[in-house]
Amino acid sequence: MPSRLFFLFAGFLILVIVIGLTKLGRAADPENPEETPPNFVVVLIDDLGWKDLGCYGATYYETPHIDQLAADGIRFTDAYAAAAVCSPTRAALLTGRYPARIGITDWMRMAPAGTRTDLKDPPAGAFENVGEGMLTPRNPYRMELEEQTIAELLTDAGYKTGQIGKWHLGAEPWYPDRQGFSFHRGGSDLGQPPNYFFPFSPQSAHRLSGFESGPDGQYLTDREADEAVSFIRRNHAQPFFLFLSHYAVHTPIQAKKEFEEYFKEKPLGDQKNPAYAAMIASVDQSVGRVLAELEAQGIHENTLVIFTSDNGGLASVTNNAPLRGGKGNPYEGGIRVPLIARWPGIIAPGSTSQTPVSSIDIFPTLLDAAGLPTPEKPTIDGESLLGVMEGRDKLTRDGLFWHFPHYRGHDATPYSIVRQGNYKLIRFFDDGHLELYNLAQDPGEQENLTSREPERTKQLSVLLSKWLLGVGAQIPKSAPSQKKTTGKNPTGANRESNS
Numbered sequence: 001m002p003s004r005l006f007f008l009f010a011g012f013l014i015l016v017i018v019i020g021l022t023k024l025g026r027a028a029d030p031e032n033p034e035e036t037p038p039n040f041v042v043v044l045i046d047d048l049g050w051k052d053l054g055c056y057g058a059t060y061y062e063t064p065h066i067d068q069l070a071a072d073g074i075r076f077t078d079a080y081a082a083a084a085v086c087s088p089t090r091a092a093l094l095t096g097r098y099p100a101r102i103g104i105t106d107w108m109r110m111a112p113a114g115t116r117t118d119l120k121d122p123p124a125g126a127f128e129n130v131g132e133g134m135l136t137p138r139n140p141y142r143m144e145l146e147e148q149t150i151a152e153l154l155t156d157a158g159y160k161t162g163q164i165g166k167w168h169l170g171a172e173p174w175y176p177d178r179q180g181f182s183f184h185r186g187g188s189d190l191g192q193p194p195n196y197f198f199p200f201s202p203q204s205a206h207r208l209s210g211f212e213s214g215p216d217g218q219y220l221t222d223r224e225a226d227e228a229v230s231f232i233r234r235n236h237a238q239p240f241f242l243f244l245s246h247y248a249v250h251t252p253i254q255a256k257k258e259f260e261e262y263f264k265e266k267p268l269g270d271q272k273n274p275a276y277a278a279m280i281a282s283v284d285q286s287v288g289r290v291l292a293e294l295e296a297q298g299i300h301e302n303t304l305v306i307f308t309s310d311n312g313g314l315a316s317v318t319n320n321a322p323l324r325g326g327k328g329n330p331y332e333g334g335i336r337v338p339l340i341a342r343w344p345g346i347i348a349p350g351s352t353s354q355t356p357v358s359s360i361d362i363f364p365t366l367l368d369a370a371g372l373p374t375p376e377k378p379t380i381d382g383e384s385l386l387g388v389m390e391g392r393d394k395l396t397r398d399g400l401f402w403h404f405p406h407y408r409g410h411d412a413t414p415y416s417i418v419r420q421g422n423y424k425l426i427r428f429f430d431d432g433h434l435e436l437y438n439l440a441q442d443p444g445e446q447e448n449l450t451s452r453e454p455e456r457t458k459q460l461s462v463l464l465s466k467w468l469l470g471v472g473a474q475i476p477k478s479a480p481s482q483k484k485t486t487g488k489n490p491t492g493a494n495r496e497s498n499s
């Protein structure tokens with residue numbers, strides 16, 4: 001080859017390589033941390049209410065580390081859990097899909113002995129009569145392995161994945177290791193341990209996987225934090241996704257004595273429970289330790305941290321005011337949660353957003369941040385929040401939707417919800433009535449606007465019906481001998497403390 005041609009060819013090759021690398025964007029390059037794909041830490045708290053953090057207006061609770069996280073990133077004022085109870089939100093977060101589309105719409109119970117494990121759960125069209133009025137769809141005992149999780153997609157892209165803490169998407173063998181998490185610690189067959197202190201819950205159904213040994217009296221939140229810190233220490237040199245899903249602050253309300261003593265000395269203000277405040281303080285300490293470890297490993301700038309909760313605060317232990325109601329019911333106290341994100345250099349410090357967002361958005365957000373495409377199949381309901389986080393873009397969806405076709409003790413009857421703009425429409429299946437609220441003017445949902453705004457009520461009702469149809473939602477049915485239970489609507493009270 002003549003030398004001039006050779007140099008031309010070599011130059012062309014270099015150009016191709018440079019373009020290729022640019023297209024790959026954040027392609028892994030251990031020599032150059034700037035080019036390394038971002039790490040992800042998603043912290044999911046159980047039952048943490050919207051107003052349970054200092055940065056969301058709490059005065060009795062103290063959360064300096066989480067408040068700092070918000071000060072260094074973005075705080076969403078109108079973030080939502082995809083459901084007012086545990087398992088559906090977890091399924092939605094991991095798959096980017098609405099609970100109604102997946103078919104997981106209530107918290108998961110243990111499968112009775114003898115339940116077939118080789119068939120889909122539940123069999124299509126399985127309804128049950130729980131003796132409350134309508135026939136309601138039976139909730140699954142597990143999330144099917146066919147569901148595509150963010151952990152699976154990130155594993156395929158070369159990420160190390162870890163889940164620590166509560167799982168609640170099925171008993172073994174439907175554990176995190178079969179949903180994309182190569183490392184997991186602390187999951188159990190049930191949602192909640194009966195004890196927060198080591199040996200935690202040695203009985204079989206409550207046994208916390210991987211937490212069988214430990215110092216006597218060790219506090220569960222501290223143990224989870226230990227595991228999270230050591231996961232980061234082990235994996236800091238490669239892109240990782242850590243899903244830290246604390247058992248706290250779910251019942252039983254059990255806290256470390258020293259924290260509880262501190263809060264007992266403090267005036268309660270509008271709150272009611274020093275032990276609950278102490279549980280939140282332990283969560284805050286855990287977040288502080290995780291953030292400190294990211295810094296210690298020099299990877300905090302290349303790590304997107306997202307902090308949120310799986311449903312609203314339990315009304316018997318925390319005061320969600322000015323929001324109405326609490327965990328389990330369709331009012332804002334049941335579904336509105338904190339959501340904070342930090343990614344230095346990408347998200348401006350001290351940002352806030354009033355854009356309504358949901359657990360379903362975390363899946364596409366992480367993919368977007370990793371420079372990975374969102375798969376075309378199956379249907380992903382969430383939208384990437386990256387543009388909103390960076391303050392450069394808006395979301396395109398029509399509205400946000402919820403579907404809870406179950407009874408919840410005496411506190412919730414089956415309902416569906418749509419939020420569009422500042423308006424929120426709730427449909428109660430039991431007696432068929434609707435409630436419409438303007439959340440901007442009436443965040444406490446006191447004034448039902450259905451008679452004053454019949455056109456908007458109709459429009460939102462149609463939108464909700466179309467969505468229910470589109471996602472294949474299971475709608476409660478009238479029982480053959482159903483007695484009408486008019487007026488039995490969700491209230492602020494919540495006696496059931498299960499997940």
Ligand SMILES: [Ca+2]
Pocket residue numbers: 046047085086250310311499
């Ligand atoms: Ca929960």
